[in-house]
Amino acid sequence: MTTDPRIELFEGDITALEVDAIVNAANERLAPGGGVCGAIHRAAGPELAAACARLAPCATGGARATPGFKLKARFVIHAVGPVWQGGGNGEPDKLEGAYRAAMRIAADRGCRSIAFPAISTGIYGYPLAPATRIAVATVREELARPGAPERVIFACFGPDVAAAYRQALSPN
Ligand code: APR
Secondary structure (H helix, E strand, O other): OOOOOOEEEEEOOHHHOOOOEEEEEEOOOOOOOOHHHHHHHHHHOOHHHHHHHHHOOOOOOOEEEEEOOOOOOOEEEEEEOOOOOOOOOOHHHHHHHHHHHHHHHHHHOOOOEEEEOOOOOOOOOOOHHHHHHHHHHHHHHHHOOOOOOOEEEEEEOOHHHHHHHHHHHOOO
């Protein structure tokens, strides 16, 4: 449970979700990788990599949309979070930018539901607590804009991620 009924936590694999858009934790080349990116590319099929290649590159802090191909989701929104370099290299602003760009693209495409992984917190090494605080704060700001999705799911891959989101969503 969260204090905002539009925000939900889901524990498991983001590729299983029936939502209008799932967000990929992408790299600037929009190339298939490991982590959630690998799972999304496997589930969507090879057409996804071809569509990504046509849209690449995407700067860190930005996002691009492709169809979902074999996924249940209509769109994949590829959001590029920062590589953690200690926090003094603009990482918070870039992470915020990735969430904001994904929410705006979802709004532009008429998505009513969107699911996010914890961008940058795996291979890119961003510490979970500050990353989930930025995710929650940015999504809350974007939900206040006209045309924003009505439902946002934070997909938590493992108990540590879920605990960090619960903390970030708690009122105190
Ligand atoms: N569903 C939901 N979340 C997942 C899944 C999944 N199937 N698989 C992994 N995750 C979680 C990780 O546990 C982590 O919390 O997604 C979060 C982001 O981790 P990464 O996938 O490693 O993404 P990131 O840290 O942003 O690194 C991006 O990794 O795969 C490459 O191409 C990608 O180069 C880019 C880099």
